[in-house]
Amino acid sequence: MKTGIIVVLCFLSLALIVPPSSASDDRRQKWWKWPSTGKSICSSVVLPLYGNVYPQGYYYAQINIGHPPRPYFVDPDTGSDLTWLQCDAPCVHCTQAPHPYYRPNNDLVPCKDPLCASLHSGDHRCDDPNQCDYEVEYADGGSSLGVLVNDVSLLNLTTGVRITPRLAIGCGYDQIPGPSYQPLDGVLGLGKGKTGIVSQLHSQGLIRNVVGHCFSSRGGGFLFFGDDVYDSSRVISTPMSRDYRKHYSPGYGEVIYGGKATGLKNLLVIFDSGSSYTYLSSQAYEGLLYLITKELSGKPIREAVDDETLPFCWKGRKPFRSIRDVKKYFKPVALSFSNGWRSKTQFEIPLEGYLLISSRGSVCLGVLNGTEVGLQNFNIIGDISMQDKMVIYDNEKQTIGWIPANCDNPPRSNTIIF
Template sequence: MREGKMLAMVLVVLGLSLSSSASDSQQQKWWKWMFSGGTSSEVNPVGSSVVFPLSGNVYPNGFYYVQLNIGQPPKPYFLDPDTGSDLTWLQCDAPCVHCTPAPHPLYKPNKDLVICKDPLCASLHPGDHKCDNPEQCDYEVEYADGGSSIGVLVKDVLLLNLTSGIRLSPRLSLGCGYDQTPSASYHPIDGVLGLGKGKSSIISQLRDQRLVRHVVGHCLSGRGGGFLFFGDDVYDSSHVIWTPMSRDHSKRYSPGSAELIFGGKSTGFKNLCVVFDSGSTYTYLNSESYQALLSWMNKELSGKPLTEALDDDTLPFCLKGKKPFKRIRDVKKYFKPIALSFPNGWRAKSQFDIPPESYLIISSKGNVCLGILNGTQVGLPNFNVVGDISMQDKIVIYDNEKQVIGWTPANCDRPPKSDTIIM
């Protein structure tokens, strides 16, 4: 489900309960704001963010995951945070027709179903959708890597600890997935955390309930782990490189067209449609750009103590040295940096730098492998996907309030604590 997972359909519903841990004055502030006709442009009344630690890595795990506590009483589930899709779903005992091995027992659904006529169900079923059962909203999501989930939408409580110290228990809509098809790159998780722009995504639902601003971001550590956040008060905006989200690809986190830079020089490849997708382990270029990149790399590596490792099938292009490599720093001197330059940034140009450590891995055989793949071969002919490998050691921000995407180098090893800012 990880590699190239981008396209999905979704749905959602609202509900709220402030936990008893919030003070009376905070509750009064909430109700005063709520009945004063607050608009969507106002800062959320809580004025805080949610930060989640991440686990996992690009290699050898092949994915990052976050723990969410869902239900009453809350139970832990490991979810794949995916900015390339909207719907959040859990493998569900409804009963389950087809479920894959997972870290936790299957989610037990409650009887609080989302009805078919709910507007959020309509967002999951574009066009003239007819209800087979008006008392429930059925869904089916398919991912670009072949994975899928079929189920029904339910409403349940998500436990959230804000950086301000307030605890919230909003009631949100999520999928109860009772029929899953694993992808070729299957990973043992309990479900998917959809972080896309659609109405059914968790961040959109929290925004509609005025709990956090419509901003999501992540910081993936190259050493494993990192953190995910909702809201906009955990980073200093002045240190971030910003570029507008593309209006031509409004359903995806796309900064639009980019120019491919290799070794600090233009390659001549321009107008590459780029999508940022945390649900993709690796980065993908269209076939023409990918083949050109391989050609440039082979030219640069000529005369270097590296030969193609044809017996290593970890990734399509691997190289071996005179002795096995232990870490990227042993070999990165042989490779040049890559970058994607976006001409419509808030500055003259916004450049997304991809140093060798953000596109190479060391395989279990001690070879160095290229973590940039041929997107055309996996059904992505029109998109160039920036995946987890190239977003390591950066804070990447998707600001749906301002319709911009931003990034800046960061130490992703420690999640920010209350009242702290990532510089």
């Protein structure tokens, strides 16, 4: 669960290392400049995704940062804006990571930069005007403390061009891992704010302000920035909430179970790719669990109290091998959103979108009680419920959309390497 909350803080100065050479400066200038043609933008960035909801517990992408570009594995998180890497600057507290910690150059983002201001609410002050300190806290209690730096990222456009835009990222030198901590190099911030990677690429005229993902239920998938990788005429969409603008939210929704209204409504919903599972506030969670339990009554399936994979698991007379084995016991779920006067849009969640088969052959409920983990009245649509769909966050049209998709086949491009 990576829904991010920015906390206003100004901390000690940081001795950054590895200053760039004049040769690398020349290279940056040559690669980063992008010709302004005045034509409409028709390009995207597509990144492969790795991992799964279960048993690994998370999806991740690879980004390449620095001179020369080095690989880092990051959590693609629509619930927070800031992209940050565990950083050897030096590191005060860092967690286990798959790659050596990021070593920054000395290209600091100054305190007065608009990107710095966007990380802080109100009139923020910095102890050092030459740097921008940050602390981002996540809903699970984890956090990252660091400073903003500018560096280049190696990206391939679907037009076949390879670019290295200069981006502001967090050099995180003090991390506190939360319960849902994963051994990655950092977080890829895909949120709506100015520091989000998509917002930065859009401000440089490289892509439209659109981000999306496609998680495969078989593992892997792809992530994309821009709008030329899908057929917009096939997209089912709903407006982003005008009242809750901080995260990707369609506003208030209602739970539908087996095609019927449940009365579980007025639920403030957030789409959050940083959360592996779906979370409902306590009342909605208990209501859905009651409906499922009632549906299972009298059937040859009982609670598997000895399976601790998730809070609620059920077992049959013999171990289940796939969701196909339990289709006769469960019904699909959906979330219904108001799409205007008397108009509603449904986000359908098939059995695979809220159930999983554990290593012990039980079927487990991939919907959890969000109130118990501090989410209050927020209801999170996590990765499990977004599998096998292309989910699209269009910040230009202010809509959230989705299309059923084969997420095993990412869009391809013939990359031109300069």
